[in-house]
Amino acid sequence: MAREPDPFWWRDAEAGGKPRKVTGGIQIHATRGAVARSWWSARFLEVLEQVVAGGRMARGRNYARAGQTLELRVDPGSVTASVQGSREQPYRVRIGVTTYGKPEWTRVEEALAADAWYAAALLAGSMPPEIEGLFASLGLALFPADARDLVMDCSCPDHAVPCKHLAAVFYLLAERFDADPFEVLALRGRDRETLLANLRARRAAAASVDARDEVPAREGPTAAPLTEVLDAFFTAGPGLNDARRVVPVPTAPDALLDQLPPFAITVRGKQVVDLLRPVYEVLAAPGPEAE
Numbered sequence: 001m002a003r004e005p006d007p008f009w010w011r012d013a014e015a016g017g018k019p020r021k022v023t024g025g026i027q028i029h030a031t032r033g034a035v036a037r038s039w040w041s042a043r044f045l046e047v048l049e050q051v052v053a054g055g056r057m058a059r060g061r062n063y064a065r066a067g068q069t070l071e072l073r074v075d076p077g078s079v080t081a082s083v084q085g086s087r088e089q090p091y092r093v094r095i096g097v098t099t100y101g102k103p104e105w106t107r108v109e110e111a112l113a114a115d116a117w118y119a120a121a122l123l124a125g126s127m128p129p130e131i132e133g134l135f136a137s138l139g140l141a142l143f144p145a146d147a148r149d150l151v152m153d154c155s156c157p158d159h160a161v162p163c164k165h166l167a168a169v170f171y172l173l174a175e176r177f178d179a180d181p182f183e184v185l186a187l188r189g190r191d192r193e194t195l196l197a198n199l200r201a202r203r204a205a206a207a208s209v210d211a212r213d214e215v216p217a218r219e220g221p222t223a224a225p226l227t228e229v230l231d232a233f234f235t236a237g238p239g240l241n242d243a244r245r246v247v248p249v250p251t252a253p254d255a256l257l258d259q260l261p262p263f264a265i266t267v268r269g270k271q272v273v274d275l276l277r278p279v280y281e282v283l284a285a286p287g288p289e290a291e
Contacts, residue, residue: 019063035174039127040127041174044143051146056160064167069081070082074173077187079093079095107140116203125181154166
């Protein structure tokens with residue numbers, strides 16, 4: 001005969017009863033389905049899914065959705081929480097992650113500062129997938145690779161690690177990471193303000209170096225004001241000083257009239273241009289003093 005499913009499958013095993021109801025607890029917004037909405041949040045949960053049995057995962061999600069977590073604090077390398085179970089006293093939960101020191105973060109910041117796209121994406125509330133490879137290229141891990149990269153502890157009597165109380169905190173962290181990707185970096189030891197300030201300083205220093213490396217424009221002698229050099233402003237080139245070598249191009253005296261558009265009116269049936277040609281020829285003729 002098949003065994004009937006336990007209607008209280010998510011009860012506290014250590015006390016044999018349901019968890020105490022909590023008012024005003026911290027709960028996730030995802031009421032059903034997957035909790036993680038971003039790739040980086042899902043990557044963080046992968047470790048949990050690898051080492052936690054399916055039943056504890058489901059119980060942990062229920063705890064997270066029911067708001068059984070009373071307190072949650074995230075510090076560099078450490079997550080502490082208080083989770084209410086079936087007992088009167090809430091359980092103390094702690095998750096530890098290795099943080100990186102100044103030498104490691106210096107290398108990370110130099111790599112991030114080399115491409116402003118990373119800072120722009122983070123400020124926009126997104127974490128580009130390439131950032132995980134950037135950490136890996138420096139011999140560092142952005143996310144815990146497996147359970148050995150984490151220190152997990154809960155004051156509950158459950159012998160399994162992680163227990164459902166730890167699982168609940170993991171889900172709360174996943175949703176928190178969804179809202180702010182800087183929280184992932186903060187867990188590794190670099191908070192948002194410090195990271196952005198260091199990136200700005202490094203990019204400004206790089207721009208200053210580039211400006212110094214540019215070849216300065218050659219400076220010529222200071223030009224005198226035009227009013228002081230009018231008599232020598234134009235100097236004839238070689239051969240032009242000899243007037244005998246300058247041969248003028250012959251031009252018809254009425255050549256200018258050929259550039260004019262036709263007039264819309266006529267004078268006694270003749271175009272105005274034709275009437276003006278004899279005048280231009282007379283004006284161009286040499287006077288008696290030129291003979």
